[in-house]
Amino acid sequence: MSMSSALTLPPDETRRSGFFSRILSSDPPRSWVLSLILLAILLVLAATPFLFSGSQPLSTAAKICVFIVLVASYDLLLGYSGIVSFAHTMFFGIGGYGIAIALEQIEPTWASAGIGLVAALALSAVLAAAIGLLSLRVRAIFFSMITLAVASAVAVLASQMSEITGGEDGLSFQLPFELRPAFRPLEDQLFGVTVNGRILAYYLIFFVALFVFLLLLRIVNSPFGRVLQAIRENEFRAEALGYRVVAYRTAASVLSALAATVAGALMALWLRYNGPDTTLSFSIMIDILLMVVIGGMGTMYGAVIGATLFVLAQSYLQVLMAAGSEALEGIPILPILIHPDRWLLWLGALFIISVYAFPGGIVGRLRQAKQ
Amino acid sequence: MTDMAVDTSATAELPRTKTDWLPLLLVPALALAALPFVGSGSTWVTLTVAGLAMGMMIFLMASGLTLVFGLMDIINFGHGVFISLGAYATLLVLGPLAGWAAAESLGLNLALLGLCIVAAMAVTGVVGAVFERVIVRPVYGSHLKQILVTMGGLIVAEQAIHAIWGASPIPIPLPETLRGAFVFGDIVVERYRVVAVGIGLVVFIGMQLLLNRTRIGLLIRAGVENPEMVEALGYRIRRLFVSVFVAGSALAGLGGVMWAFYRQTLTAGMGMEVMVLVFIVIIVGGLGSVGGCFVGSILVALVANYVGFVAPKLALISNILVMALVLIWRPQGLFPVARR
Numbered sequence: 001m002s003m004s005s006a007l008t009l010p011p012d013e014t015r016r017s018g019f020f021s022r023i024l025s026s027d028p029p030r031s032w033v034l035s036l037i038l039l040a041i042l043l044v045l046a047a048t049p050f051l052f053s054g055s056q057p058l059s060t061a062a063k064i065c066v067f068i069v070l071v072a073s074y075d076l077l078l079g080y081s082g083i084v085s086f087a088h089t090m091f092f093g094i095g096g097y098g099i100a101i102a103l104e105q106i107e108p109t110w111a112s113a114g115i116g117l118v119a120a121l122a123l124s125a126v127l128a129a130a131i132g133l134l135s136l137r138v139r140a141i142f143f144s145m146i147t148l149a150v151a152s153a154v155a156v157l158a159s160q161m162s163e164i165t166g167g168e169d170g171l172s173f174q175l176p177f178e179l180r181p182a183f184r185p186l187e188d189q190l191f192g193v194t195v196n197g198r199i200l201a202y203y204l205i206f207f208v209a210l211f212v213f214l215l216l217l218r219i220v221n222s223p224f225g226r227v228l229q230a231i232r233e234n235e236f237r238a239e240a241l242g243y244r245v246v247a248y249r250t251a252a253s254v255l256s257a258l259a260a261t262v263a264g265a266l267m268a269l270w271l272r273y274n275g276p277d278t279t280l281s282f283s284i285m286i287d288i289l290l291m292v293v294i295g296g297m298g299t300m301y302g303a304v305i306g307a308t309l310f311v312l313a314q315s316y317l318q319v320l321m322a323a324g325s326e327a328l329e330g331i332p333i334l335p336i337l338i339h340p341d342r343w344l345l346w347l348g349a350l351f352i353i354s355v356y357a358f359p360g361g362i363v364g365r366l367r368q369a370k371q
Numbered sequence: 372m373t374d375m376a377v378d379t380s381a382t383a384e385l386p387r388t389k390t391d392w393l394p395l396l397l398v399p400a401l402a403l404a405a406l407p408f409v410g411s412g413s414t415w416v417t418l419t420v421a422g423l424a425m426g427m428m429i430f431l432m433a434s435g436l437t438l439v440f441g442l443m444d445i446i447n448f449g450h451g452v453f454i455s456l457g458a459y460a461t462l463l464v465l466g467p468l469a470g471w472a473a474a475e476s477l478g479l480n481l482a483l484l485g486l487c488i489v490a491a492m493a494v495t496g497v498v499g500a501v502f503e504r505v506i507v508r509p510v511y512g513s514h515l516k517q518i519l520v521t522m523g524g525l526i527v528a529e530q531a532i533h534a535i536w537g538a539s540p541i542p543i544p545l546p547e548t549l550r551g552a553f554v555f556g557d558i559v560v561e562r563y564r565v566v567a568v569g570i571g572l573v574v575f576i577g578m579q580l581l582l583n584r585t586r587i588g589l590l591i592r593a594g595v596e597n598p599e600m601v602e603a604l605g606y607r608i609r610r611l612f613v614s615v616f617v618a619g620s621a622l623a624g625l626g627g628v629m630w631a632f633y634r635q636t637l638t639a640g641m642g643m644e645v646m647v648l649v650f651i652v653i654i655v656g657g658l659g660s661v662g663g664c665f666v667g668s669i670l671v672a673l674v675a676n677y678v679g680f681v682a683p684k685l686a687l688i689s690n691i692l693v694m695a696l697v698l699i700w701r702p703q704g705l706f707p708v709a710r711r
Contacts (some may be wrong), residue, residue: 039458084518107695138702141446141514141658145650151689152647253604263383282643289522348526354518 023214025221029301034366038301041308045206049199050191056315062202062270064311065209066263071291072216072303073259078107079298080220081252082232083140086285087131087147090154091124091257093280098123098169100274101164108174113269120261128257130206132250140235140310155280170275175201179269205266212259217300219255228252229298287314291348296361305362310347316342394666394705401670405677413557418676424564426672427571428633432626432657433664434578435619439597441659441708442615445507447513449521450649451642452528453620456490456498457627458637459536462492465543470545480546484566484632491624498528499620503613525643528661532565532639541637549632574625575665584660591615595659650692654698659702666705678686 015048021028035275044051048061074088098120098367099113106112131150136211137144156167165171175197177183193199219225231238231245239245268274295306318340325339358365402419409415436450463473464487465472471483506524510516545563552561593601596606602608625641628644631637652671656663675692679686697705 019426078515082515084515134698138698142654143520144446144448144518145654146694149647149694153688153691160687162685239457286526287521289519290526293519339534341538342530345527345534347528348523348530351526352506352520352523353514355523 017024025214025218027217027221027300029363029367031363031366031369033369034301034305034363036193037366038304041304049202050193053289056208058198058202059270060311060315062205063267064308065205066270067291067307067311068304069209069212069216069266070214070260070263071288071295071307072300073256073263073305074288075300076216076220076228076256076259076291077125078292078298079296079302080225080232081228081249083136083249083253084144085147085256086144086251086255086282087128087151087154088146088260088288089280089282089285090151091260091273092264092267093154093158093265093276094124095129096156096268096274096279097165097171097264098261099265100166100173103175104171104173108176108306110176110178113176113265117262117265121258123161124257124261125254128254129250132253133246136263137246143249149278151285152282154337155276155282158280167274168276172273173285175269175272177229179204184358195340201269205270208262208266212262213300213304216259220300224248224251229244232298236364290351293351294361296363297359297364299360299363302361302363309338309362313343313347342367391706394663395448397705398669398673401673401677405681407671408681409677411557414680416558418680419673420558420560420568421564422673423669423677424567424571425676427567427575428626428629428667429645429648429652429672430571430626430668431574431629432623432645433652433668434574434661435622435626437653437659437664438591438622438661439616439619440653441661442591442674443511443612445511445534445616445645447507447521447619448518448646449502449506449525449528449622449626450619451644452525452532453495453499453623453645454627454630454642454645455529455637455639456613456642457495457534457624458631458641459532459541459625460485460491460494461543461628461631462536462541462637463494466684472544475547477548481551481566482550483546484549484576484628487628488570488625490623491628493563495624495627496617496621499617500613502528502620503616507616529639530573536637536639538639543631543637545632545635546629570625570629571642575661578661578685587611595660648690650701651694656702657701657706657708659708660704660706663704663706 006050029038045061045065046290047056052058070088070092076084077083077085084300095117098116100116102112102116102119106115127150132143132149135146159168161167162169174180178185178197179201183200184194185200186195187194193339200354220228227238227243227248230241231243231248235245237247264274264279267279271278291306292303293306295304296302321343354361360367405418406412406415407417426707432454435453436447440446464483468483471479474480496605502524506520507517510520549563551567551576552559553565554560578586582592590601590606590611594611598608599613627642630641634641648671653664653669654667655671656667671690671693674689675686701707
């Protein structure tokens with residue numbers, strides 16, 4: 001095992017062992033442009049509360065953080081293990097409902113948030129393991145269909161069990177006192193901004209997201225991650241080398257489910273609300289697919305690029321398209337095609353082109369350009 | 372098929388493949404087992420007939436997918452969009468012929484339904500051919516890419532439906548004489564469900580005859596077993612692939628029409644919603660098996676109906692339970708297709 005993982009390491013990665021290299025698990029972006037973009041995203045996200053005023057930019061930034069975790073955890077499955085799951089939003093939703101139910105039913109304190117998160121993580125792990133063991137022992141393709149079926153059943157279940165989950169309306173709840181807007185930890189303003197609980201909540205999300213992302217990067221670059229990639233490349237050969245394919249794939253799906261659960265918890269914490277539309281719906285699943293493929297499968301950094309691009313597009317592209325649509329008024333067909341509601345059409349087309357022409361997505365493209 | 376005598380003697384010498392009766396017996400066994408739980412006999416008949424009709428509609432939608440998978444080893448996650456498209460294609464007929472739908476004549480109503488089906492199958496068949504060429508053909512052989520790219524096709528096609536017909540749901544009324552139900556004592560049978568059972572049976576029998584009694588069917592079955600060998604024997608497997616894909620899409624369109632009239636509303640997402648059931652059915656039946664798909668559809672629909680009556684809370688997860696139990700019993704589905 002140690003030999004095979006040492007052999008698969010590219011030579012330049014074994015040499016470096018500086019601080020940054022260790023933080024990034026010896027898996028640097030490997031492209032100047034990509035490094036700069038990632039750095040810019042990191043810095044802007046870190047400084048958002050002080051750079052922009054108003055609540056919309058902060059919400060967009062928080063959403064980007066949450067989706068980076070969600071998409072990166074999905075990349076662990078899709079990009080590194082080569083299996084397609086449609087149940088990722090289910091785990092996202094479990095995390096959200098875990099926090100929401102605990103804070104609403106027990107009391108708005110840190111302890112109950114902890115209980116909710118732990119319960120959600122446990123439920124996700126059990127479900128992911130069960131689905132994996134049931135479907136992955138036959139063929140990976142079963143996994144896709146079964147996850148789709150199970151996820152839709154859970155979505156229906158969540159909207160039906162309204163006494164616990166709030167049904168279609170979802171649950172609104174109070175956060176622990178330190179995360180409420182009324183909480184003021186500092187007497188004075190900091191860089192001209194009043195620090196309140198909302199900003200603390202943002203930083204909680206930011207740092208947890210950063211931590212989970214680096215953890216996922218660590219996982220995919222560990223010997224375990226190498227085995228996953230070996231299975232992805234050639235299942236039969238990996239099995240012949242003595243790795244239990246089912247066990248590895250199931251473990252990957254459990255890890256990815258746990259990370260998605262954390263992302264769901266963060267989302268609920270930010271929105272102070274959780275409902276079927278914010279975490280469980282199938283359209284979010286499609287969004288995740290788009291983000292991971294356009295950003296770049298099997299790169300982890302692709303998750304950062306994809307999530308940032310997509311959330312920005314979701315928030316601002318429609319405005320742009322509305323302007324374009326009005327400008328082209330009078331010309332046949334064109335205004336219909338760039339109607340603001342059609343933005344998904346274009347992302348879908350971009351998605352198909354990405355799968356065909358740039359399997360590595362934007363990150364793969366940038367890395368190629370360097371060579 | 373001219374030399375039948377030689378044919379039969381040849382099969383007599385070969386060890387006959389045993390018909391797998393167990394899964395077939397499952398359906399009547401299940402229906403009988405449900406009887407004591409349901410209680411009243413007339414309710415049981417009503418539920419069973421309704422379940423059969425539901426199963427037929429699911430079969431219509433699922434059969435194309437499983438056929439394509441069996442022959443081409445292609446899993447089309449965009450199959451649902453053909454269901455939606457078939458459903459929307461009824462508008463092409465219903466618009467100009469609204470009078471036929473309102474007429475109190477069974478003949479005109481059925482003719483209208485027939486025209487809807489023809490229109491839907493034509494539209495989905497053509498789109499299927501384009502879909503195969505543009506979306507699917509570049510990714511033969513890679514399941515991962517197939518799933519991704521067909522999902523992409525689904526997104527684009529759903530958006531295109533939104534762009535053409537608008538995003539809001541469109542109501543479509545059932546033709547006049549197909550509404551309501553036949554009532555025999557306590558037994559209630561919706562008329563439309565009888566039509567659905569009829570069409571489902573015709574398609575199933577037609578497919579079985581085509582697959583088992585014709586030359587094309589022989590080639591398709593041979594292609595499922597071993598495509599390289601069929602190609603080596605000089606048949607253009609590619610052409611066969613394309614025609615099966617088109618046929619599969621057209622079947623989805625047919626299923627879409629039936630499903631649309633059953634729901635009586637059109638939404639672009641309706642195909643994707645029912646795809647969950649479709650996937651369960653083809654997994655239960657065994658990927659690639661038409662017979663398995665038929666049995667699976669009826670099994671799933673009956674269970675959903677019985678459970679929905681006896682314990683409504685459980686109905687939501689009954690399909691998943693059926694699937695889990697079948698997979699524990701036979702990990703490849705009821706009728707595993709040999710090759711893969």
